[in-house]
Amino acid sequence: MRLQGKVAIITGASTGIGRAAAILFALEGARVAVVADRDIEGARQTVAAVERDGGHALFIQANIAREADATRIATETVARFGALHILYNNAAIAPGTDNFIETTPEDDWQRILDVNLKGAYLCIKHAVPYMERSGGGAIVNTSSLNGVIALGPLAYGASKMAVVSLTRSLAQELGPRNIRVNCIAPGYVDTEMTRRLRRMQPNMTEEQQDQRMHAFAGRTPLRRVAQPDEIARAALFFASDDSSFVTGQILTVDGGYMIQ
């Protein structure tokens, strides 16, 4: 029970990595605020899964890119659970429309930066005062291999690299207030995000799309893509006292892809 007595906010917890983290953090003793914008049914399923395991979860419907919503995420969590110790900034979008400079629509560029980067900034901004009042805490941000090396999407990659910078700057600022800030950079994870991107590839059959995923896996030392739970367990390390003297770090969870 590495999160016994802790209260955690997990953004983007209606599917994928966020859902896996909500279930895992609750199993480790945390009470969890499950944040999602549109996928209400998915968020309810996450809450139900936590409660089936005997845990406590609260669904907060919110768009992290809006400041009023970010404020509400923090206040509703504290109103229900009485404290705030962990913020896992997991929500992001990857619409797949920003692969080439001349065809990336300005609106999409802005939307990606708004959710992936501004959303993290806003959630942190409004969580920090409550974390400090709760005696300190841990923030876990989410970058990507795309944020560390060039893999394609332009706005998505830029947003994820900026999250690295935000992590390091905030680790410095918030360390003296007993708040640690770390970041996970996942490699290819089998989630709805990557399934959706695969489906979007023009002129490719489903079989060819699967082949592309297998080719990526083939270039990965561990020879496979990740499952959501494998990323959630890395987030648990940063969220828990197992990493009590670790801050400002970026952990690639990529089956070794980056070392090549």
Ligand SMILES: NC(=O)c1ccc[n+]([C@@H]2O[C@H](COP(=O)([O-])OP(=O)(O)OC[C@H]3O[C@@H](n4cnc5c(N)ncnc54)[C@H](O)[C@@H]3O)[C@@H](O)[C@H]2O)c1
């Ligand atoms: N899947 C991968 O291969 C991969 C690789 C590297 C990094 N990541 C990162 O991991 C994180 C989780 O990805 P995933 O694959 O589980 O994605 P996903 O698409 O399955 O889940 C994204 C979640 O974010 C939520 N969300 C989107 N916009 C939101 C908004 N404005 N406000 C609130 N919630 C919002 C969605 O409702 C959903 O719950 C993301 O930050 C993603 O960039 C994923």
